[in-house]
Amino acid sequence: MNDADFESRTRARLQDSAENLDGHVRSRLARARAAALDEHARRATRSFRSPGAWLPAGALAGAAVLALTVLLARPPQGADPGSGAVASVEAVTSVEDIELLAAAESLELLAEEAAFYEWAGEAAAAAPSASG
């Protein structure tokens, strides 16, 4: 018997012994594994909630705030200094944009209830003919 045969036989014996562990040992190993997975899940959740995990979202929010600031600070372009109407329209548009950005749920509401608004529009259009 050469070294390779010897190693092969010892490996087979040891593998058999590992596959034939008693129920108590198997149960303890299963509990140990469950505890380790629990620990892993706890750590994963904690690290997801840690400030570092939110860096990309924070960076995006920061960029949005910066863009808003630049736009608001910019004087109205192409408008006659005397034309107060154009300036006020731009200002109103900017304010609307800010409100839209600040209230993301409003956009969601719009999307979710598009069918309602569509129906309301149709109903309003149909109203005169129905009454007339």
Add this chain to the structure above:
Amino acid sequence: MTAFATLALATPLRPAADDAAPREGRLDRARALDRFLREVEKRAFRIAQIALRDTDDALDVVQDSMLQLARAYGDRPAEEWRPLFHRILQNRIRDCQRRRRTRSRIFAWWHAGETDDDDAPGPLEQAATAEPGPALRLENDDALAALEAALRELPPRQQQAFLLRNFEELDVAGTAAAMGCSEGSVKTHHFRAVQALRARLGEHWR
């Protein structure tokens, strides 16, 4: 519409969907870790049991190793887990053996007045190193028992190299990483272990 509205529309407004991807990633990772631990746990237990000669200590050591892997290395690439896990396991086995030696010394010192031979191993040490005699081994004709006894007689580094290479089937690089030594040392320890085991098990394994 201005650039803001464009930005607002381009930005996904579905937090639930955005959250689903990392959550799914975490679940995949947990499943992979579960598979890995299932695959190694029995062999890890046997390695610890052979080294420590005690079932409860072996189970404790394996549990500690699993926890440490999950805690410190759960986010590392899965292909790194095996050598890392065995590195942790070997460290835990060594810690356990050290604690036993310390307990043994304290026990021996405590009972120093009751014995004439200070160099005699303490009861805990004796219990830990209790081996069936050669006659009993031959009588049982149990090849596995003989193999385990022969493995326990090996120096620790040879025992580690043999079990990691031959039982856990780590390659030389993985074994070196697990043992914290060079690949050349692994080859030397493994070769010597095989020669020593063959010499000791000669009569059982012809």
